[in-house]
Amino acid sequence: xxxxxxxxxxxxxxxxxxxxxxxxxxxxxxxxxxxxxxxxxxxxxxxxxxxxxxxxxxxxxxxxxxxxxxxxxxxxxxxxxxxxxxxxxxxxxxxxxxxxxxxxxxxxxxxxxxxxxxxxxxxxxxxxxxxxxxxxxxxxxxxxxxxxxxxxxxxxxxxxxxxxxxxxxxxxxxxxxxxxxxxxxxxxxxxxxxxxxxxxxxxxxxxxxxxxxxxxxxxxxxxxxxxxxxxxxxxxxxxxxxxxxxxxxxxxxxxxxxxxxxxxxxxxxxxxxxxxxxxxxxxxxxxxxxxxxxxxxxxxxxxxxxxxxxxxxxxxxxxxxxxxxxxxxxxxxxxxx
Numbered sequence: 660x661x662x663x664x665x666x667x668x669x670x671x672x673x674x675x676x677x678x679x680x681x682x683x684x685x686x687x688x689x690x691x692x693x694x695x696x697x698x699x700x701x702x703x704x705x706x707x708x709x710x711x712x713x714x715x716x717x718x719x720x721x722x723x724x725x726x727x728x729x730x731x732x733x734x735x736x737x738x739x740x741x742x743x744x745x746x747x748x749x750x751x752x753x754x755x756x757x758x759x760x761x762x763x764x765x766x767x768x769x770x771x772x773x774x775x776x777x778x779x780x781x782x783x784x785x786x787x788x789x790x791x792x793x794x795x796x797x798x799x800x801x802x803x804x805x806x807x808x809x810x811x812x813x814x815x816x817x818x819x820x821x822x823x824x825x826x827x828x829x830x831x832x833x834x835x836x837x838x839x840x841x842x843x844x845x846x847x848x849x850x851x852x853x854x855x856x857x858x859x860x861x862x863x864x865x866x867x868x869x870x871x872x873x874x875x876x877x878x879x880x881x882x883x884x885x886x887x888x889x890x891x892x893x894x895x896x897x898x899x900x901x902x903x904x905x906x907x908x909x910x911x912x913x914x915x916x917x918x919x920x921x922x923x924x925x926x927x928x929x930x931x932x933x934x935x936x937x938x939x940x941x942x943x944x945x946x947x948x949x950x951x952x953x954x955x956x957x958x959x960x961x962x963x964x965x966x967x968x969x970x971x972x973x974x975x976x977x978x979x980x981x982x983x984x985x986x987x988x989x990x991x992x993x994x995x996x
Contacts, residue, residue, distance in 0.1 A: 722738070722739045722741075722995065722996075724994075724995055724996055725993075725994065725995050726913070726914055726915075726992065726993075726994040727992065727993050727994070728914075728964075728990060728991075728992050729792055729794055729990070729991040729992070729993075730794055730963075730964055730988065730990060731794055732791075732792065732793045732794055733791075733792060734789050734790060734791045734792065735789070735790050735792065735993065736787065736788070736789050736790075737784040737785060737786050737787060737788050737789075737790065738786060739784070739786050739995065740784065740785050740786045741783070741784065741995070742781040742782060742783050742784070743782055743784055743993050743994065743995045743996075744778075744779070744780050744781075744782070744913050744993065744994040744995070745778070745779045745782040745809050745810075745812055745991075745992075745993050746776070746777075746778050746911055746913045746920075746990075746991070746992040746993075747775075747776075747777045747778075747792075747807050747808060747809050747812045747813065747814040747989075747991050748774050748775070748776050748777075748795075748807055748814055748920045748921060748965070748966040748989045748990045748991070749774035749775040749776075749795045749804050749805065749806050749807045749814040749815050749816040749817065749835065749838065749839055749921075749966055749989045750774050750795030750796060750797065750798055750804035750805040750806070750807065750816045750817070750966055750986050750987065750988050750989040751771055751772065751773050751774045751798065751804045751816070751817045751877075751921070751922075751923075751924065751944065751945070751961035751965075751966050751967045751968035751969060751986035751987045751989075752771030752772040752773075752774075752798060752802075752803050752804045752816060752817030752818045752819045752820065752832070752834070752839070752840070752842050752877060752924075752968050752969070752986045753771045753798045753799055753800040753801065753802055753803075753804075753819050753820070753968075753969045753983055753984070753985055753986045754768055754769070754770050754771045754800065754820045754843075754877070754924045754927070754946060754948070754958035754961075754968065754969030754970045754971040754972065754983030754984040754985075754986075755768030755769045755770075755771075755800060755801075755819065755820035755821055755822040755842070755843075755845065755874065755927070755958075755971045755972065755983045756768050756800065756822055756971075756972045756981060756982050756983050757927050757949060757956075757971070757972035757973045757974035757981045758822055758823040758845075758974055766823055766845055766846045766863075766872045766874070766929060766974040767845065767863075767872065767873045767874035767887070767900070767902045767926055767927025767928050767929045767948065767949065767971055767972070767973055767974040768820050768821070768822055768843075768845060768874045768926070768927040768948075768949070768958065768971030768972045768974065768983050769819075769820030769821040769822075769842050769843030769844050769845050769850070769851075769860060769863065769874040769875050769876075769877065769926055769927070769971050770820050770842070770843040770860065770861075770874060770875065770876045770877035770884060770902070770903070770905050770923055770924030770925050770926045770927075770938075770940070770945070770946075770948060770958070770968055770969070770970055770971045771798070771804070771817055771818070771819060771820050771842055771843075771877045771923070771924040771946075771961065771968030771969040771970075771971075771983070771984070771986045772803075772804065772817030772818040772819075772820075772834045772839055772840030772841045772842050772843075772851060772853065772857065772860055772877040772878045772879075772884075772923050772924075772968050773817045773839075773840040773857070773877060773878065773879040773880045773905070773906065773908050773920075773921035773922045773923045773924075773941060773943060773944070773945060773961075773966055773967060773968045774795060774804045774807070774814060774815070774816050774817050774838075774839060774840075774880065774920070774921045774966025774967075774968075774986070774987075774989050775806075775814035775815040775816070775817075775834065775835070775837055775838020775839045775840075775854065775856075775857050775880060775921065775966075776814060776838055776856075776857075776880040776881075776908060776909045776911065776920045776921040776966065777812055777813070777814040777837065777838055778909075778911050778913070779812055782810075782812070790809065790810045791808075791810065792807075792808060792809040792810070792991045793806070793807055793808045793991075794807050794988065794989050794990060794991055795807040795814075795816050795966070795988060795989035796988050797960070797961075797963060797985050797986060797987060797988045798816065798819075798969070798985060798986035799985050799986075800819065800820075800822075800969070800982065800983045800985075801819050801822070802819065802986070803816050803817065803818055803819050803832045803834075803835055803839070803842075803986075804816020804817040804818075804834075804835065804839060804966070804968070804986045804989070805988075805989065806835060806989075807966075807989035807990070807991055808991075809991050809993070813837065814837065814838050814839075814966075814989065815834060815835030815836045815837050815838050815839040815854055815857070816834070816835045816839050816966075816986070816989070817834055817835070817839045817840045817841075817842070817857070817877060817878075817921070817923070817966070817968045817986060818832040818833050818834045818835070818839060818840065818841045818842035818851040818852075818853075818860065818877070818878070819832040819842045819851075820842040820843045820845075820851075820860070820874060820875075820877055820924065820926070820968075820969070820971045820983060821842060821843065821844050821845040821848060821851070821863070821874070822845065822983075823845060823846070832851055833851045833852040833853070833854065834851065834852065834853045834854040834857045834859075834878065835854060836854045837854055837855065837856075837857075838854055838855070838856055838857045838880060838921075839853065839854045839857045840853050840857040840858055840859070840860065840877055840878030840879050840880055840884070840906060840921065840923050840968065841853040841857070841858070841859040841860040841877070841878040841884070842860050842877055842878075842968075843860040843861050843862075843863070843874050843875030843876050843877045843878075843884050843902075843903060843905075843923070843924070843926045843971060844860060844861065844862045844863040844874070844875040844886075845863035845872065845874045845875065845926075845971075846863045846864070846872035848862065848863050850862050850863075850875050850878070850884060850886070851878070853878045853883070856880070856881075857878060857879075857880050857921070858878040858879055858880070858881065858882055858883040858884070858906050858923075859878045859883050859884065860875050860876060860877045860878040860883070860884040860906075860923065861875030861876045861877075861878075861883065861884035861885045861886035861887065861903035861904075861906075861926065862875045862886040862887070862903075863875050863886075863887050863926070864886070864887035864888065864900045864929070872887070872900055872929050872974070873887030873888070873900035873901050873902040873903065873926055873927065873928055873929045873938075873974075874887060874902045874903070874926030874927040874929075874948065874971040874974070875887050875902075875903045875926045876902065876903035876904045876905040876906060876923055876924065876925050876926045876938065876940075876941070876945075876948070877905045877906065877923030877924040877925075877926075877941070877945065877968035877969075878905075878906045878923050879905060879906030879907045879908045879909075879921055879922045879923040879941040879942075879943060879945065879968075880908045880909045880920060880921025880922075880943065880966070881906070881907050881908055881909040881910075881921070881943075882906035882907040882908075882923075882941065883906050884903055884904070884905055884906045884923045884926070884941070885903035885904040885905075885906070885926075886903050887900055887901065887902055887903045887926055887929075888900070888901055888903070900928070900929040901928055901929075901938055902925055902926030902927045902928045902929075902938035902948035902949075902950075902971060903925070903926040903938060904925055904926075904938055904939045904940075904941065905922055905923030905924045905925045905926075905938075905939065905940040905941035905945035905946075905948075905968060905970070906922070906923040906941045906945075907919065907922055907923075907941040907942040907943060907945075908920045908921035908922040908923075908941060908942055908943020908944065908945070908965070908966070908967075909921055909943065913992050913994050914992065914994070918965075919942040919943035919944070919965070920943045920944070920965050920966050920990070921943045921944075921965070921966045921967070922940055922941030922942050922943030922944050922945030922961070922962075922965070922966075922967045922968065923940065923941040923945045923967075923968045924940050924941075924945045924946045924947075924948065924958060924959075924961055924967065924968035924969045924970040924971065924983075924984060924986075925937060925938035925939050925940045925941075925945065925946065925947045925948030925958070925959075925970045925971065926938055926948045926970075926971045927948045927949045927950075927958060927970070927971030927972045927973050927974055927981075927983070928948060928949060928950045928951065928973050928974075929973070929974050936950065937949070937950045937959065937970065938950065938970070940959065940961070940967060940968070940970055941967075941968075943965055943966070943967060944961050944962030944963075944964075944965030944966060944967025944968075944987045945961060945962075945967045945968050945970070946958055946959035946960050946961045946962070946967060946968065946969045946970035946984035946987070947959040947970045948970040948971050948972075948973075949970060949971060949972035949973035949981055949983075950973055951973045956972065956973050956981040957970075957972050957973075957981050957982045957983070957984065958970030958971050958972045958982070958983040958984035959984045960984040960985040960986075960987060961984060961985065961986045961987030962987045963987045963988040964987070964988060964989075964990040965987055965990070966987055966988070966989045966990065967986070967987035968986055968987070969983055969984030969985050969986045969987070970983065970984040971983050971984075972984075
């Protein structure tokens with residue numbers, strides 16, 4: 660409703676849309692926006708030409724707050740005219756299986772990149788308008804993460820972790836535009852690039868004969884994945900190499916307390932893990948990397964509705980039987996005020 664001038668009357672029939680009424684107000688009371696008849700303190704009456712005047716403030720009424728989480732595609736019909744908060748998180752990329760390169764004993768798979776995290780704290784909507792949205796589904800290797808969107812806001816999925824360094828194998832994929840984290844690399848191979856503001860994955864460990872090469876961690880929405888470090892010597896099989904940790908996602912407080920979204924998956928360990936526990940996934944749903952001597956051979960899946968990347972699997976002479984973790988699905992959340 661346009662800003663009234665001094666002494667201009669406003670009837671209730673002019674503000675039915677603001678209150679969401681289906682019939683005209685039975686009252687025809689009028690307010691004259693001049694002192695001393697009405698002197699608000701907070702907020703003051705707008706004076707800028709063309710500004711919108713929130714009549715519900717004058718009446719002491721306000722729209723009820725809401726937080727709505729969407730985990731499957733659909734549409735939302737706006738219940739107000741104003742600005743809402745919108746969070747869009749793409750799906751995480753899949754972690755890679757463990758493999759065997761001829762030059763090494765075993766090669767851990769790279770972790771999947773975290774889904775993109777795009778947040779708009781002041782997105783304008785118009786009451787009665789229908790806003791479509793999509794939610795990126797879980798990704799199975801060799802798929803990159805699936806994008807999510809709300810109206811004009813899109814968040815890309817995370818990149819896929821790399822499975823092996825031989826040319827015949829599937830290469831790692833960069834994070835999808837915009838915001839997807841890059842997949843983790845493997846055995847002498849650099850990591851997948853992130854799509855800004857998403858971060859790149861970590862590189863695979865350097866490989867030499869009898870070196871069990873670990874996979875790099877997938878990049879998160881907020882922090883890059885960790886490259887695979889070289890571990891201590893292990894009797895009989897050369898060196899055991901840990902997979903790199905997945906990068907952390909981004910904390911967003913749209914639901915109240917801060918929650919991390921878009922964590923990268925941990926890289927797969929090489930052949931076995933000297934220390935026992937999985938290579939860590941990043942905060943924000945990243946799945947842990949596979950670990951023959953620890954919690955599990957396969958990469959752990961990324962967490963659904965957080966956009967976490969899947970963990971890479973442990974590598975060994977057994978080939979590709981140990982699978983990488985699926986990328987976690989994305990999410991769309993809207994909130995008011």
